[in-house]
Amino acid sequence: EAQVTQNPRYLITVTGKKLTVTCSQNMNHEYMSWYRQDPGLGLRQIYYSMNVEVTDKGDVPEGYKVSRKEKRNFPLILESPSPNQTSLYFCASSLDRVHQPQHFGDGTRLSIL
Amino acid sequence: TQLLEQSPQFLSIQEGENLTVYCNSSSVFSSLQWYRQEPGEGPVLLVTVVTGGEVKKLKRLTFQFGDARKDSSLHITAAQPGDTGLYLCAGPLFSGTYKYIFGTGTRLKVLA
Numbered sequence: 001e002a003q004v005t006q007n008p009r010y011l012i013t014v015t016g017k018k019l020t021v022t023c024s025q026n027m028n029h030e031y032m033s034w035y036r037q038d039p040g041l042g043l044r045q046i047y048y049s050m051n052v053e054v055t056d057k058g059d060v061p062e063g064y065k066v067s068r069k070e071k072r073n074f075p076l077i078l079e080s081p082s083p084n085q086t087s088l089y090f091c092a093s094s095l096d097r098v099h100q101p102q103h104f105g106d107g108t109r110l111s112i113l
Numbered sequence: 114t115q116l117l118e119q120s121p122q123f124l125s126i127q128e129g130e131n132l133t134v135y136c137n138s139s140s141v142f143s144s145l146q147w148y149r150q151e152p153g154e155g156p157v158l159l160v161t162v163v164t165g166g167e168v169k170k171l172k173r174l175t176f177q178f179g180d181a182r183k184d185s186s187l188h189i190t191a192a193q194p195g196d197t198g199l200y201l202c203a204g205p206l207f208s209g210t211y212k213y214i215f216g217t218g219t220r221l222k223v224l225a
Contacts, residue, residue, distance in 0.1 A: 004155075033213060043156070043201065043215035050211055058212055090155050097205045097213060098143045099163060104155025 002027045006091045006105035013081060014113050021076045021108050023091030031097045032074040033058070034066065036087040037107075043090070049074055050097070081112045116140055117202055117216035125222045126192055134187040134219045136202035145185045145204040147176055156201055159187075192223045 004025045013019055025032065033048040035058075045058030049068040063085055065077040074093075078085060088109050092102040120135045136145065144163045148156035160169050162178035162185060169176045173196075175188040185202055202216040 031211075031213075035215070042217045043203075045212055045214070048211060048213065056211060059214075092155070097211055099161060101146055101148075101158035101161060102156070102203070102213065104157070107153070107155055 002103070004091055004093055004103050004105040006089075006108050008108060009106060010109050012111045012113065015082055016080050019078050019081060019110075021078075021089060021091075021110070023074045023076065023105060024072050025074075025091075025093040025103070026072065027093060027095070027103065028071065029093035029095050029103070030071070031095070031100075032068065032091065032093045033102065034064070034074070034076045035090045035092065036060065036085075037090065038087050046076070046089075048097075081110075083112050086110060086112050116206070116214050117204075119200075119202060119216040119219050121219060122217065123220050123222075125224065128193055128223055128225050129191050130223075132189050132192060132221070134189075134200055134221075136185045136187075136216050138183050140206055141182050142204040142206065143182075145178055145182075145202055147185070147187055148201045148203060150199040150201060156199075156203075159200075189221075192221075194223045194225045197221060197223050 006023045030051050034046040035043045037043045044060045047066040049055045091105045094100040094102045146161045147159040150156040160176045165180045165182045167178045173190045177186050200219045
């Protein structure tokens, strides 16, 4: 089954404790993204990747890191999480950026105390 | 600055009514996509519009892409409670970046 899998689904942690949210897709998609969704602010792109070893900042990259060592995986790293990073996070992938739709994972609800 | 503005933000209507949701930008988009999102889930694609002026229909939903590819609309005929959800327009900016932008969203509630 074609899917985007992200883990964990829920995480409560404390300020400053490094964490990684994993994302994996099985569709051989080139374009992958991370978004955060906050009430009143909608879905905002954090980072995206056009292909292996090619990543770039979205609209809200501060406090996040990503890597794309393999085509299928695109982990999101919070090296020193802060409470303002409490949010609902989505990973997505698409065959290309222009005309192909984004396929989304089920989301990760992250709470940083 | 939000590049894709949707209106209205919230809409509560009775079953059987018609409605239109608008998605506007000052930027040109290569294409625009409409998604629907249910609580606790990721957005799911409804349609992609590519050509300026294009109209696409999906059962009771009609999507239109503006001639200049800066705006789009979603019209729902005879809304049903199953149409309830968050509707999002989104798309790749036309030039200078490889970002993918989402609209502000329209939360629709259809009452039985």
